Amino acid sequence: MARTSKDAGGKPLCGNIHRPVPQLPAAVAGDPGRAAAIIGAKGKWANRTVLHYSFFTKGHYAIPKKQADAVRAAFAEWKGVGIGLDFVEVPKLAEAEVRIGFSLADGSSASNVGREILMVPVTEPTTVYGWDLTTPYGHGTALHELGHVLGMEHEHQNPNAGIVWHEEAVYAELGGPPNNWTRDTTFHNILAKLPPSQVQGSTWDKDSIMEYEFGPGLIDLPEEFDVRGLTPPGTLSAADKEWAVKWYPGAAAEPKRLDSFQAAPARLAAGEQADFVLKPEESRKYRIETTGASDALLLLFEMIDGEPRYLSGDDDSAQDRHAAIEHKLFAGRTYVARLRVVHPGTSGTTSVQYS
Template identity: 50%
Template sequence: MTRPDRPADGWTYCDVRPQSRPALPPDLNPRRASLIHVTRAKWVNGTVLHYWLEPSAPSAQHQAVRDAFGTWEDLGIGLRFVEVDDADRAEVRIAFDQGAGSWSYVGKDVLGIPQHEATMNFGWDLTTPWGAVTALHEIGHTLGFPHEHQNPNAGIVWDEQRVLQEFTGPPNSWTEDQVRHNILRKLSPEQVEGSAWDPESVMHYPFDPGLIVSPEQYGRDGIPAPDGLSGDDREWVLRWYPGLEPDLPTLEPGRSVPLELAPAGQADLVVRPTATREYRVGTFGDADTLLVLFEEVDGEPVFLAGDDDSGTDRNALVTVRLRAGRSYVVRVRLYWAWAAGTTAVMLW
């Protein structure tokens, strides 16, 4: 991808939507709380995300978004992206309001947005090099990734007055709150995966010289626009969403399966019931998990039920009617466990 040149009138930036935060007990173990915060925005690996494109936008803008989804998917990640022509069937609804800037909700927060509202918007031409980077950037937010320049490990010291002056003026014309939310605010350590700063990340803004006090070289030279996904972008998305195994172990009724998972790890098991009846699927042990059950329909996983027990003193449990002769997949994402090997999943 071609590295974008700075527009004559300055960079226009993503105004990411505030991320929801789970209400956790105030006395929760800090490490446990951190793992919940980091993981909760991410999708269960193996999810198919359906996206809808506002039909009134030009076809070239539609194609640029398709290409950006394809760039992420072609890395071999375990997520799939499927375009649909009905907004009611889409988890990701994409508008092209040129007066509203470019923005997205973060990760699974899109599931809480009313079905008639967009979860992402593109406010400028996506057929330019900067537009192509913007499309990758906004999809990165939908995958659950925050702004990289707000990484607390970056150690950026801003010239706050110059930053406020720059971004409250055109072409962004943000409020002071928007500037602080999108640039000056540091993410808390519990919101990042402990990664080193990656100034080449597609999730990083470009910055003109004079806005950064330290590191000195970036204040002097600025930070150029990314030219696509960086090496760290590729590494991190595959860490969260690795390619799926073609053959999964079977979860048999009445038999628990131990889960040997590290934090943020995921177990996938297939269920092929021989009897049509109501079943329960649940986890056991001292752990925080997200459990999701899908039915395989025409080669695509369709969500049936899910439960998230993170930060509580209970285990994840779903009750659902399964039909003999059909195929289902149980996916369990681990947030945190007291010790390795202390978590199991069971069907009964």
């Protein structure tokens, strides 16, 4: 979970709790293109996912209406970029993937990253805000934490940034109140570089909504930030928008009908997706499975009141098997299977069938 705390000067300084890069089998790690695709796609949602969000209304994380409205506006701003994800507010926390709380007492903001949200118990928040979101700075915080929800990482840890830190100054700054971080925590939150496969692009975007403000005296190089510090605008940058549309393109082909016992081939590049409509003729347990040498994410949804609701999923990335889902399907109902290719393998062709 990414955590943001207020420093002595009242400015937020954000870092990630250490999330180790997945250890890949030797055969996979030996293929740089495949390894980069798997690590880069880790935690990203399938496109056209409907993310349901809900607010805590009582207890420690109860969120005031004006703060909730600021988060709603941030969701709308991300959607306005033209991405293929949808955000739907629901009244019950148990029905939401994204559960949002607010706590001035904690004085920190936090969000799990991408599909890691699904591992959080449904009684706990996945995203917490710790200060006023109605100010310009607070609006940037709202956008930033939702960037984590989309699967974005911190920009100040981009290895392409060329940042050289005054390391002892950073340790001293974050080792004191209110953060009181250990040296290890500070290293993993600020000084450690992300693997190149996890960054948004080939260059550092100092204006990214995922970049946070640092005061003077913490950055040695680039020299311009040593004296005046680094102050991003707190808005979605052009690169932020480009990243979001790349991972979640708004334009989409109509889903194809997939009949039982018939394979549907799909020639997809890394990051591309195909959707299929399933209308079973009998009620029983079915097996939905991919074939081919690709690394793939396979998801199953049921259409309820015109909206896809998640049922199950499987990701075979870096494993010597195919993605497969076994689930009972009912005659007369409509389901959607989504296939997102992480790495296309040698043939570049993947197929889906159910039986």
